[in-house]
Amino acid sequence: MLINPETAWPEGVVARYLTVAGATVDIHAIGLDRQTGVGTVTDITVTAYCQGCRQKNVSTYLGMDASTLGDDFFASSLCDDARDWAQTHAEKCRALPRPEVAQ
Numbered sequence: 001m002l003i004n005p006e007t008a009w010p011e012g013v014v015a016r017y018l019t020v021a022g023a024t025v026d027i028h029a030i031g032l033d034r035q036t037g038v039g040t041v042t043d044i045t046v047t048a049y050c051q052g053c054r055q056k057n058v059s060t061y062l063g064m065d066a067s068t069l070g071d072d073f074f075a076s077s078l079c080d081d082a083r084d085w086a087q088t089h090a091e092k093c094r095a096l097p098r099p100e101v102a103q
């Protein structure tokens with residue numbers, strides 16, 4: 001079965017890159033709210049993960065103010081590292097994704 005990546009993105013995936021071999025590199029973003037003495041802050045983890053070779057790049061930003069992030073999280077500077085890594089990786093990775101096992 002063909003899966004359309006645009007309709008089958010897992011929850012938390014903010015961007016997806018296609019590698020030269022046809023695998024995908026997914027960028028996930030997870031935010032966890034945390035109470036501090038001065039209010040609520042958000043710890044954000046941005047992960048770029050290659051489905052082909054299973055390498056990943058993780059960026060963590062602790063104590064962020066979620067209200068300053070804006071609507072387009074992927075366009076924000078918090079995704080700079082993940083975006084660069086995913087773009088560079090997708091251009092050179094030749095690992096194929098492991099086939100889905102039929103249920």
Ligand SMILES: [Zn+2]
Nearest residue numbers: 050052053093
């Ligand atoms: Zn890869």
